[in-house]
Amino acid sequence: MSVGIRAGNGEADRLGRFSWALFDWANQPFFTVVTTFIFAPYFTSFVAATPAEGQAYWGYTQAISGVLIAILSPVFGSIADAGGARKPWILFFSILCAIGSFALWWAMPNQQSGILFVLAAIVLGTVGVEFSIVFNNAMLPALVPASKMGRLSGFGWGLGYIGGLIALFIVLFCFSLPEVPMFGLDKVSHQPDRITGPMSAIWLLIFILPMMLFTPDSRATGIEKGNAVRKGLRELGVTLRGLKNYRNVVFFLIARMFYNDGILALIGFSGIYAAGLFGWGTTELGIFGILINFFAIAGCFIGGSLDDKLGSKPTIVISVLGLAFASVGVLSISNGQVLFGLSAAMPVEGGALFASPAEIVFMVFAFIMGIFFGPAQAASRTLIARMAPKEKAGEFFGLFALSGKATAFVAPLLIGVVTSLTQQQRPAMIVIFILLLIGVALMSFVHEPDHE
Numbered sequence: 001m002s003v004g005i006r007a008g009n010g011e012a013d014r015l016g017r018f019s020w021a022l023f024d025w026a027n028q029p030f031f032t033v034v035t036t037f038i039f040a041p042y043f044t045s046f047v048a049a050t051p052a053e054g055q056a057y058w059g060y061t062q063a064i065s066g067v068l069i070a071i072l073s074p075v076f077g078s079i080a081d082a083g084g085a086r087k088p089w090i091l092f093f094s095i096l097c098a099i100g101s102f103a104l105w106w107a108m109p110n111q112q113s114g115i116l117f118v119l120a121a122i123v124l125g126t127v128g129v130e131f132s133i134v135f136n137n138a139m140l141p142a143l144v145p146a147s148k149m150g151r152l153s154g155f156g157w158g159l160g161y162i163g164g165l166i167a168l169f170i171v172l173f174c175f176s177l178p179e180v181p182m183f184g185l186d187k188v189s190h191q192p193d194r195i196t197g198p199m200s201a202i203w204l205l206i207f208i209l210p211m212m213l214f215t216p217d218s219r220a221t222g223i224e225k226g227n228a229v230r231k232g233l234r235e236l237g238v239t240l241r242g243l244k245n246y247r248n249v250v251f252f253l254i255a256r257m258f259y260n261d262g263i264l265a266l267i268g269f270s271g272i273y274a275a276g277l278f279g280w281g282t283t284e285l286g287i288f289g290i291l292i293n294f295f296a297i298a299g300c301f302i303g304g305s306l307d308d309k310l311g312s313k314p315t316i317v318i319s320v321l322g323l324a325f326a327s328v329g330v331l332s333i334s335n336g337q338v339l340f341g342l343s344a345a346m347p348v349e350g351g352a353l354f355a356s357p358a359e360i361v362f363m364v365f366a367f368i369m370g371i372f373f374g375p376a377q378a379a380s381r382t383l384i385a386r387m388a389p390k391e392k393a394g395e396f397f398g399l400f401a402l403s404g405k406a407t408a409f410v411a412p413l414l415i416g417v418v419t420s421l422t423q424q425q426r427p428a429m430i431v432i433f434i435l436l437l438i439g440v441a442l443m444s445f446v447h448e449p450d451h452e
Contacts, residue, residue: 039107055269069131101121103197134398170199254442263436329368
């Protein structure tokens with residue numbers, strides 16, 4: 001298998017860089033149509049006994065996934081650094097994600113007896129895709145100089161949102177909206193919702209191929225696999241004991257623990273909250289996702305340029321504050337009220353799409369979310385790439401994943417617990433706002449290295 005080509009200045013050539021960015025396109029449908037806009041609301045509304053129980057179950061699956069990713073990401077990253085090549089790891093974990101995604105086809109409505117199987121498939125898919133992202137991210141520092149990382153990272157996130165947008169179009173206009181869906185899918189048994197799992201799996205396996213073929217990988221060190229594991233674990237131990245020498249990185253990773261938890265929860269539960277509040281089905285959620293993605297694509301491309309011009313830290317702070325503002329706006333909406341008390345009519349059966357005042361206010365704040373989702377995450381990836389020693393890229397991106405997942409179970413767990421206790425979806429959403437604000441406050445202790 002080709003390992004790609006580097007330009008004369010040591011950078012990857014244009015095809016190699018584009019193929020690396022295309023990996024975000026490959027994995028995004030899993031997040032867009034499975035964990036956010038289509039399958040997750042379907043699971044909470046139709047597979048579980050009640051929406052509140054479904055939201056609680058979903059929170060628990062994300063909590064379990066987060067714990068596994070937090071514990072194992074630095075270990076795998078260190079082993080990959082010791083062995084050199086990252087692509088074999090990306091392929092292995094992508095296949096795991098595909099297996100978990102395919103299994104979601106068997107998530108039948110009101111499937112109480114088999115719900116553990118569905119939950120296990122969600123965990124497998126989530127863990128697989130997140131580990132593959134760790135190793136793909138670790139390739140970034142070797143592809144372009146630090147002064148160009150922001151644009152490449154932002155370009156990748158933008159491609160990802162475009163991929164998610166196209167996946168939503170396919171689900172809506174091929175499976176959900178037609179009276180007779182493509183492939184004769186049965187709407188009564190919610191096959192248009194369930195097909196999102198197999199579709200995202202096939203999409204992932206097809207579109208990782210350019211990266212596997214054309215993006216240059218680090219050379220294999222030749223160390224035998226067992227020795228690579230032992231060497232990687234030793235190096236990880238050395239790094240963890242010496243983190244006092246990387247205090248700036250530690251401050252950033254702690255800050256990211258908080259604001260990334262808030263971002264992931266906001267992405268994961270906004271569609272679920274809207275489905276429960278407004279009674280949205282697959283069509284409404286799909287169109288909602290498409291509209292948000294248009295704003296997200298623009299935010300990514302603009303944010304990538306700002307990242308290289310202003311710096312990663314200012315881009316992160318501005319974006320997270322924007323998300324905090326949007327989360328308050330969503331939190332202000334309840335049944336018949338917006339902005340914490342203003343009366344607003346809710347949707348009525350047979351009414352126009354997104355025409356009720358309550359839905360309009362929700363959409364405004366959702367579009368603000370869309371603008372800031374991508375820049376916050378892309379700039380975070382750029383900042384750790386600029387901070388990490390190249391020879392420890394996998395290890396530091398493993399720690400980066402740990403910072404994104406070490407406490408990632410906290411937000412879903414709190415949302416699950418609070419939802420279970422109150423039997424309402426809205427009270428738990430305040431968790432998101434608090435996490436975002438703590439993360440922004442901690443970013444004041446982070447110093448961004450010069451990237452000229």
